[in-house]
Amino acid sequence: MNDADAGTAPLIALEGVTRAYTSGEGTVTVLRSLDLSIMAGEMVAIVGASGSGKSTLMNILGCLDRPSEGRYRIAGRDVAQLTADERASLRSAHFGFIFQRYNLLAELTALGNVEMPAIYAGLSPGTRRARAAALLGRLGMASRLAHRPGQLSGGQQQRVSIARALMNDAEVILADEPTGALDRHSGEEVLRILDELNAEGRTVIIVTHDMNVAARARRIIEIDDGRIVDDRRSGADRAPPPAASTAPAATRPGWRRKLDPFREAFRMALMSMNAHRLRTGLTMLGIVIGVASVVCVVALGEGSRQRVLANISELGTNTIEIFAGKDFGDTRSGKITTLVAADAEQLARQPYVAAATPTVSTQSTVRLGAKEASALVNGVSERYFAAKGTKLARGSFFNAASVTSRALDVVIDENTRKALFDTAGVEPIGTVVLIGTVPARVVGVTQPQQGGFGSSQNLSLYLPYTAVQTRILGSTALRSITLKIRDDVDSAYAAQEVTRFLTQRHGSKDFFILNTDDIRRTITSTTQTMTLLIAAIAVISLVVGGIGVMNIMLVSVSERVGEIGVRMAVGARPVDILQQFLTEAVMVCLLGGAVGVGLALACGVAFSLAGSPFTLIYSSGSILIALTCSSFIGVAFGYLPARNAARLDPVTALTNSRQ
Numbered sequence: 001m002n003d004a005d006a007g008t009a010p011l012i013a014l015e016g017v018t019r020a021y022t023s024g025e026g027t028v029t030v031l032r033s034l035d036l037s038i039m040a041g042e043m044v045a046i047v048g049a050s051g052s053g054k055s056t057l058m059n060i061l062g063c064l065d066r067p068s069e070g071r072y073r074i075a076g077r078d079v080a081q082l083t084a085d086e087r088a089s090l091r092s093a094h095f096g097f098i099f100q101r102y103n104l105l106a107e108l109t110a111l112g113n114v115e116m117p118a119i120y121a122g123l124s125p126g127t128r129r130a131r132a133a134a135l136l137g138r139l140g141m142a143s144r145l146a147h148r149p150g151q152l153s154g155g156q157q158q159r160v161s162i163a164r165a166l167m168n169d170a171e172v173i174l175a176d177e178p179t180g181a182l183d184r185h186s187g188e189e190v191l192r193i194l195d196e197l198n199a200e201g202r203t204v205i206i207v208t209h210d211m212n213v214a215a216r217a218r219r220i221i222e223i224d225d226g227r228i229v230d231d232r233r234s235g236a237d238r239a240p241p242p243a244a245s246t247a248p249a250a251t252r253p254g255w256r257r258k259l260d261p262f263r264e265a266f267r268m269a270l271m272s273m274n275a276h277r278l279r280t281g282l283t284m285l286g287i288v289i290g291v292a293s294v295v296c297v298v299a300l301g302e303g304s305r306q307r308v309l310a311n312i313s314e315l316g317t318n319t320i321e322i323f324a325g326k327d328f329g330d331t332r333s334g335k336i337t338t339l340v341a342a343d344a345e346q347l348a349r350q351p352y353v354a355a356a357t358p359t360v361s362t363q364s365t366v367r368l369g370a371k372e373a374s375a376l377v378n379g380v381s382e383r384y385f386a387a388k389g390t391k392l393a394r395g396s397f398f399n400a401a402s403v404t405s406r407a408l409d410v411v412i413d414e415n416t417r418k419a420l421f422d423t424a425g426v427e428p429i430g431t432v433v434l435i436g437t438v439p440a441r442v443v444g445v446t447q448p449q450q451g452g453f454g455s456s457q458n459l460s461l462y463l464p465y466t467a468v469q470t471r472i473l474g475s476t477a478l479r480s481i482t483l484k485i486r487d488d489v490d491s492a493y494a495a496q497e498v499t500r501f502l503t504q505r506h507g508s509k510d511f512f513i514l515n516t517d518d519i520r521r522t523i524t525s526t527t528q529t530m531t532l533l534i535a536a537i538a539v540i541s542l543v544v545g546g547i548g549v550m551n552i553m554l555v556s557v558s559e560r561v562g563e564i565g566v567r568m569a570v571g572a573r574p575v576d577i578l579q580q581f582l583t584e585a586v587m588v589c590l591l592g593g594a595v596g597v598g599l600a601l602a603c604g605v606a607f608s609l610a611g612s613p614f615t616l617i618y619s620s621g622s623i624l625i626a627l628t629c630s631s632f633i634g635v636a637f638g639y640l641p642a643r644n645a646a647r648l649d650p651v652t653a654l655t656n657s658r659q
């Protein structure tokens with residue numbers, strides 16, 4: 001304010017102000033070339049019939065709306081040249097609005113409503129709470145601080161809204177039909193308060209269509225059809241006392257003030273999420289499902305990978321199998337007889353080989369009394385079991401002596417034991433079974449193999465390979481040789497050496513090599529690809545969830561225009577509104593993400609309780625990524641609705657709220 005002519009220059013000056021609305025058929029001119037000046041400390045009543053343009057004028061005065069033509073100056077500053085943010089801070093610092101319908105936020109308490117302007121002005125929480133309580137106390141509301149608007153009478157609500165108008169120590173109180181919705185007594189009370197405020201030196205502008213109310217003012221301006229038709233004064237104006245500012249100055253470190261809006265936005269978001277619990281829950285559902293599936297799928301992939309790898313280790317770590325033939329399914333492999341026991345003996349002497357065990361195999365029937373089944377007969381050496389990591393359930397493995405003596409000692413697997421001995425009630429160890437027509441004595445039973453990979457319904461028998469070659473097959477050819485590679489040797493190197501050695505020995509490459517390390521690598525990369533693929537699908541569901549969030553936020557914004565209008569009227573800048581809605585979107589998504597992670601963990605527990613063959617192994621990485629993703633989705637999909645909210649015109653927002 002310019003001090004030099006503070007006494008003579010008007011606080012508010014309108015020159016030729018016109019306000020026209022463009023509607024479907026054309027333009028509606030509501031205010032027509034209005035000239036008006038109001039001095040600081042005046043108490044003015046604006047009267048006129050309904051629809052004459054009083055509220056429109058009021059909104060322009062309060063910088064909620066702008067004239068289509070003409071000039072509006074406040075304390076000499078042209079409002080047309082102010083940015084949206086500057087207008088917001090003008091509203092915040094200089095104007096206090098009192099509305100006919102109070103326009104309190106239903107989710108906030110009386111205290112919360114009164115505090116709101118100070119939040120946007122950057123006052124510290126303690127100071128503003130104390131000030132709000134003091135103001136409410138002054139207006140006789142000390143016992144109603146924690147009441148919500150719905151729990152207050154009309155008169156009480158209007159007193160709350162007066163306290164809110166005074167929160168930032170407004171110089172100008174703009175009251176648009178403040179008594180319109182009140183009974184006589186409450187109306188009188190409100191007018192008495194306004195009178196008092198004027199006596200303190202504040203400029204009070206009341207819009208009313210009630211001449212009794214207007215009579216309280218010392219200046220009455222009458223509007224008809226957008227024009228001032230009368231401007232009369234009754235009695236002398238009060239000499240404006242020096243307006244001593246009682247508003248505590250916002251003298252706090254910059255970073256604290258910068259942090260405050262975030263905290264407030266966070267609090268507001270929580271409050272509005274709580275107020276619309278069902279809607280918030282449904283909005284979150286998409287994110288919950290998306291995050292839960294991402295985390296679950298990744299955990300499932302990791303679980304199966306580790307399980308498969310464990311199964312491979314069960315097959316024997318660091319082993320190489322050499323088969324006769326070109327590849328699996330080579331029809332001639334049965335006829336290739338070049339892979340012989342001598343190869344195994346020679347290979348066993350190689351420096352990189354810890355053990356070499358030859359295997360032969362054939363399919364044959366196995367019989368015990370009347371029981372008969374088809375089984376895979378494996379001819380192996382005594383070292384085979386150690387190389388494969390096979391464990392015994394009972395009995396023993398055959399030894400080197402059995403191999404040299406071609407003993408018909410047989411180790412049976414669990415499937416065979418079930419097939420032959422379960423119903424017979426005979427102790428397997430020591431019992432003689434018939435393999436084809438050859439009798440063999442059971443010396444051991446192996447433990448069942450764990451889980452998926454490698455376990456089967458097949459029956460397997462293990463005999464010394466020498467016995468199988470001579471007694472059953474009548475051939476010295478081997479099916480394969482299993483090599484256990486020394487621990488300090490790389491299996492790829494060993495495979496290469498074996499290939500070189502055998503090719504030289506046989507004169508041609510009539511064998512192929514299966515390396516468990518290769519299998520391990522292949523399976524790892526396959527499960528990783530699968531996990532990636534399914535995770536990608538889950539991410540799509542996350543995006544769909546994000547679109548859901550955007551939808552609901554858009555609805556939420558249009559539902560809460562009134563709230564946005566009120567916030568803007570008390571000084572919220574567009575960026576404050578943007579922040580509030582963005583925070584809400586991010587919190588919905590983040591909360592959804594957290595619930596989703598919880599759900600995924602619960603899934604894992606449920607899986608293991610149900611004894612499912614799947615194991616879920618969670619990585620903190622995937623959980624972190626899921627949560628980051630969901631907050632990112634909140635920002636990405638919350639931005640559009642939040643921006644829509646921030647772009648709302650304060651006056652449009654307020655007008656719509658009244659309908």
Ligand code: ADP
Nearest residue numbers: 021023028030049050051052053054055056057
């Ligand atoms: P009142 O004196 O009753 O407060 P208002 O200022 O609210 O009157 O409205 C004056 C006129 O302007 C009314 O005829 C109303 O229909 C019109 N009006 C107000 N706002 C708009 C708008 N956003 N678009 C079009 N016409 C409007």
Ligand code: MG
Nearest residue numbers: 054055056176
């Ligand atoms: Mg009106």
